Amino acid sequence: MDINYVPTICPYCGCGCGIHLVVKDSIIIGVEPWKEHPVNEGANCPKGKNAFHYLYGDGRLTKPLIKENGTFKEASWEKALGLIVEKLKKTDSNSVGFINSGRITNEDLYVIQKFARCVMKTNNLDNASRFCHSTTVPALVSTVGSGVMSTSELSVERADCIFLAGSNIKENYPLLARRVLRAREKGAKVIVMDPRRTLTTRTLADIHLQLNPGTDTALVNAMMKTILDEGLEDREFIEKRTSGFEELKNYLASLDMNDLEGITGVSADSIKEAARIYAKAETGCILYNAGIAQHFAGVENIRALADLAMLTGNYGRPGTGVNPLRGHINGEGFGDMGPVPVFYPGFKPVNEESAKLFEDYWGVEGLPSTPGKTYMDMVEKCSVLYVDGANPMVSAPDTNSVRKMLEDKELLVVQDIFMTDTAELADIVLPAASWVEKDGTVTEVDRRVQRIGKVIDPPGEAKPDWKVICELADLTGMGEKFNFNSPEEIFEEIRKTVPQYAGITYERLKKAGGIQWPCPKEDHPGTDTMFMEKFATPDGLGHFQVVEYKQPAEIPDKEYPYVFSNGRLIFHYHSGTMTRRTERLKSEINKAIVEINDEDAREKGIKAGDAIILKSRRGEIEAIARPTDNIVKGVVFMPWHFSESSPNVLTGPSAGPPSKMPEFKFCAVKMEVKG
C-alpha cells in the first residue's frame, strides 16, 4: 500500500490555491490542506475541497470519436488526426480558427499558437478571455500600459480601503475575499459597487453603491468629480507619474452631479462618501471583475477605474492598483502565451516586426503579420474550427445562433475531457488529459506562475493537449519545430520568447506559491507589485483617459421590460462541466434559478419555486423563481452554470472593436410563469 500526499494547485479559479492530493495506489482518494501555500495557507473553498472528483466523473472521453451519419464512432488517433490534417491542408489561413482555453496549461497554449502561426499561417486564435477581460486589455493598456493585476493577492490585506467593483468575490474568489476580510479586521473600509446585494455585499461591504446596471462609468466619473471638487486628489503623483490630467479635469468639471445621480440611481451623498473614503485612504485597492468588464461600455468602465486610481495615487505600492480578476486556473497564462488574434507570445503586438522576430526565433518563414479573427468572428466566419477546452455552446452569447453556425462548419474539431454541449456538435472529438494527468504550468490572477505535476495517468487513450498538437504538426511535415519530449522542454522555449518568464524554471517553481512575473533573470525573486517606478506605457507615465458614460446596447422596452444579468455561484464553476460531475457540489444546487425582485414577483403573480419562462429577442429558457429583495426592481439574475437553462440563449449584443465583448451583464427580457 502506497499513500502519498502530493501538493498541487486547485483546478478551478484564478486564485491558485494549494492543496494536497492524497494518492493511494495511483488513485486520488482525498484532498487535504497544504498549509505552506502562501495564497490560501491550508484553507479551501467548497470547489477546492472537492477538486479531484470530476476526474473520475461519468463520461470521461477516452478515445477519439468521428461522427458518421449523425452518431459518434470510436476511432484511432491515427485516423482522427489524419482526417484533420487532410482538411487543414485544403484550408486557407483565413478560413481556419483555433478557439483555445484558460483551462489548459501554458505549454498547451504555447504549442497551439505556434501551430496556428507556423503551420496554418493564421492569427485566428482566441479564447474565453474574450468574454471576460477583452475590455481590460485595451482599457488598461491605454492607461497604464498593461492589463494585469498590479498587486499580489497577499498584499490585498494591506489596503485600508478596498473598492470591489462588479465583483462577487466572496462567492467566486473566496480565498481572495479572505484577504479583504483581514483588511477589514484591521480597520479597512470596503466599498462595493454592484446592482445586486450579493453575498459579497451582505458580508463584506461598509458602503454599497447599488447602481442601475451598466452605469458604472457615470458613477466613477461622479466619484472623480467629487475628489477634484474637494481637493482630495494626489497632486504629487499626478504631476510626477501621469499625463492628460488637464483634459480629464475639464471634462469632469463639465459634468453635473444631479445628472450623474439620475443616471446611476445612487444618491450624490453616497457617491461622495465613497469617493472621500477612497481618496483619503493610504492604500486604496480596486478589485474589479465581470460586472465592470462584461459590458458594451466595458472599456470605458475600466478606463474610469484606472483614472480614479491614478487620480488618488493608488498605484505602484503593495495593496494598491486596479486589479482585474481572471477566472480560470490559467486565466493570466492564456494572455501571456499569445494564443490571441492581436498578440504574439509575451504581448508583442501582431505586426511585421513581431512576425519577423518570431520567424527568427522559430526558424520559419511567412508568419502572419495582420491581426486575426476574434472568438465570435471565428465562430461565424471560419469554415474549419478547432476548439480546445472551450464550450461556446454555453459560454458564448446567443446560443441559438452559435448552434446554427457550428452545425454549418465544414469541420468542427472539439478537444475536451467530457462530451460537452459543444462536443456534441463536433465532427471529430479528441479526448484530452486534464489537470494532474499531465505536467505543466499555469499562471494565476496575480501573475503567479505555478507548476502542476502529473499525479495519475489520463484515462483510456486521452492525451495532453500539447502532445496532440505536436502530433498534428508532425503529420503536416513541421514536426521538427514541435520536437518537444516534455512540457519542460516547451517551457524552456517559452522562457526564450516570453521575456516576463525568462528567469523562471521548473526547478524554481518547486517553491510553494510559484513565482510572479515579471521575472527577468534566474536569480530574480519575481515581482509582487507592478508599476513601482513607472508604468508600462512607452513614456512610463499613466495616461488619463476621458471616458463618457454610454448606455448598454439593448435597453429594456415595453416588449422586453426587464434587465437580464447573469453570473456565478460558489458551488459551481463556469459551464458546469467539472462541478456538475462532483456529488457534493451537485447536492448543494443543480438546477437553474432566477432571482426576481420581490415586488416584481408579486406584480406578475410569481411565487418562490414557480417555473418561469424567460424570453429575449434571441431565444427562451426556463428557470425556477427565487423572489428576493437582494435585487432591484426591473432586474433579474441567473447563474450560468446549468447548460439546459443557459443564460446565453438570451444574451446577444456585443461591443465593437477593440474588445468585441458580448454584453453578458445586460440585455432585455420578458418573463412569465410557465403555463
Place this chain on the structure above:
Amino acid sequence: MKGDMYLTRSSDDAIFERSEYGGAVTALLKFALESKMVDAVLAVKARDGNRYDGIPVLITDPEAVIETAGSLHCVSPNITRSLKEYLNGAFDMKIAVVCKPCDARGIIELVKRTQINMDNLILIGLNCTGTLPSATAKQMFHEEFEVDPADVVREDLEEGKLTITLKDGTEKQKDLDDLEQKGYGRRENCRRCDINIPTMADIACGKWGTDGKKATFIEVCSERGADSIDKAIEAGYIKVEKPDSGAIESRKKRDEEEVLLAKKWQERDFASLKEMSTEEKFHYWFGQFSRCIKCYGCRDACPICYCKDCILEADRGIVAPGEIPPDIMFPMIRSVHVMDSCVNCGQCQDACPMDLPLARLIFMLNRELADIFKNEPGMDVNAPIPLKSVTDEELAVTGVELQF
C-alpha cells in the same frame, strides 16, 4: 513497566549521529518494523526536505525510518485524520504511530467511537509545546529573523524562546512571547494547550530531563509500551540508563512551567468571549458564522467528527442546501456534537477559509464540560463520552433538580 523512566540512546551510531537527541524514537520504529511488531510506521516527513511541508508518511521499509528523524516545528499535518480516513483506522494492519499529545488524544477519542483499532496500534508519543503555522512561519523568518526560510535546518522551542539554526551553523533566537504578540509564533491552539507530555500514548519521548545530554528521555505509559521498550533493549536497538532524581525533577518542573503559561493563554483567549452578555454572544457568534462558506473544512479536519453519513451534508435535509452562509444550525450542530470531546488540536481553525475562531469556541465550551463531567478528553479509552453516555447514577435521577 508503566511509570518507568529511561534516558535512552540508539545503539546504532548512524542513527545517533543523525538525531537531534538520543535517536531512540527512530531506533524504536526501526525495531518495530524489523521485528514485525508492526506492519508499518505512520510518521511525519518533510516532503523533499522542505521543513514547511510536513506530510504523513506510511513507512514499511526500516531503512526509510531515518528520513523522518528530527523534529519539525513548522508543520502540523492531521495525523489522526490520516489514520482514520486513509489507513482504515488500523483495522487492516498493525501501525506504530508517531504522535504529539493532540494526535494521540484524537486517536483515543476515535477508538472510543470504534473508528480506530487500538489493538493494532503502538503510539510513540512525542513531547510538544507547540508547532508553528507553515506559511506564517516562513513570513516570520523573513521579517523578524531576517533569514531565508530555506536556510533554517532546525527550530527549538525552549523556556520562552524560539531558537533557529541555519545551514551555516549560526543560531538566531527571539522571545516567543514577543513574536506571539505580533501575530507570529505558535498556532493559537498550541499556545493554550496544557498537555505537553503524551502520557496517554504507550511511551512519551522528549528532551526534558536530558539536561544537556545527547539522549532521549522516555517515560513508559502503558504495558504495551513497557513491552516494546523491553524487547527493543533486549534486541540491542537502544541503550538505557536510569535518570537521576534531578533529571526527573527538572522534567516535571519544565512541564509545570509550560502548563502555567498555557493556562494563562487559555484565560487570554477566552476572557473577552466569556465576559460578553448573552445578547452580545449571540450577536458576536452569529456575526462570525455569517462568514461561513460551507466548505466543510472544519468537519473534515476534526478528529471527533467521524460519521460516514454526516447530518450536515446537503442531501440530509437538516441544513438547507445551496445556502451561503449555511443556516446557523450548521456550526451549532457541529459544536454540540464534538464539544464534549474536543482535544484542542486546532485543525478546524487551520482549515477555515474565513478565519473563524472555531477551535477557540469549541475548546472553550469543552473546558466548561470537562469541569462539569470531570473528564479530560483523549486520555483514557475506557472513559465514557460525556454527552453520549448515561451513567447508572444519571439513570436513577428523578425529579427536575440536578446537582453536579
